[in-house]
Amino acid sequence: MSNDNKIGQRIALLRKQRGYTQEQISLTLNVTPQAVSKWEKGNALPDTPLLPPLAKVLGTSIDCLLTGDSLMEKVSPYDGDYKKEEYYWGLQHSLLAEQTVKIMQDKANKSLLDIGSGEGRDAIYFAKCGFQVDALEISTPGIKKIRQYSQAAGYEVSILQADMIGYELAVAYDVIYSHGSLQFLPLEQRQNHFDKYKRYTNIGGLNAHLIFVEKPFIKVAPDWEKNEFFYLSGDLAKYYYDWEILWCEEQIVDCNSAGIPHQHAVNSIIARKIERTF
Structure with a gap:
């Protein structure tokens, strides 16, 4: 050929x-x-x-x-887990997704980009709640799970198979969302990516993210990859200093990924893009 x-x-x-x-x-x-x-x-x-x-x-x-x-x-570190019959992350949507839906409930014809959709638990929930969803995911087995869950639930999402690193957005969204995926952004590229997410968000729209924060008293998770990088406390608020921060919280959560009980320190943010008049 x-x-x-x-x-x-x-x-x-x-x-x-x-x-x-x-x-x-x-x-x-x-x-x-x-x-x-x-x-x-x-x-x-x-x-x-x-x-x-x-x-x-x-x-x-x-x-x-x-x-x-x-x-x-392209190969995702979760390919092996996504190939299994069960859903690695489960099907229950996240608290961050639920909070995002509540804030945007009165908005019609709302669009959302889910970065690192995994197996689709939040992407399908957003579609169920009336969003037009673009699910950005690199893993082929993960995408297969998204399609499988989408068909079973009866809610359609648009799947974009791409690496979030260097992915160029073509349209603006009402919500740009990620849940535990942005640790794969190389340190030197983070600022550019957050700037891009902010630029491609409509006025009045949201950015909602959950990231993993480094804490000296919490051991690194057993399934943490070499190309994953922690954030520091306050990083998310720093990226969104010029937006209206609606919610920002840091907490310790229990996790059982890889079949081994462990903990994570996570920071979540929901920030709204406001129109500047100066």
């Missing part, structure tokens, strides 16, 4: 994952739908100046489009 065909397959795969038609992509890039069709069939390649906006709208990088670093081949 030629490299052109492989690039075309990646373009088609990412377009479909994001729910775009060929015509929508063509309008965004100011090309014809026939041009997009030729790319996807491997009969032509996008012109070089089109690669940055094409990668952005598809939520990926130029390298991914050109080198074959397929998102489908």
Whole structure:
């Protein structure tokens, strides 16, 4: 298979994952739908100046489009757990998700991005509560679980298979949400990611996050990965100093992931984007 065909397959795969038609992509890039069709069939390649906006709208990088670093081949540290029949994180939605829903209950046509959706417990809950949900998840077994749970529950979510690291948002949301996934952000990239989440949130919308905080009196969890990085107390409030902080709490929670009882120190925040008049 030629490299052109492989690039075309990646373009088609990412377009479909994001729910775009060929015509929508063509309008965004100011090309014809026939041009997009030729790319996807491997009969032509996008012109070089089109690669940055094409990668952005598809939520990926130029390298991914050109080198074959397929998102489908990315491996999550939870792949093995997600392949099991039972749900690793269970099906009960989180308290943070419930609080987010209460704050946004009067908003119509609300959109939400769930970063690191895992097996979909919060994403499906949000959809049940009237949100249009984009579930961002890298794990193929995790995505299979999301689809399985979505079908069983009868609530639809849009799945975006991508690595949160370097993921380029294409649209603004009413809520950008994460629950225990942002520890995978490299330390040097955190500020840029939080700036991006804030930038792509509608005025009056929320960012809601739960992160893991380092405490000297709590042992590192048995399933903690080498590419996971703790936060410090106060980090979340620092990122949202210029927003209206509706709720910010730090607590110690019990956990049984990996089948071994342990504890985590976690910090949760719900912050609202306000319109500045100065």
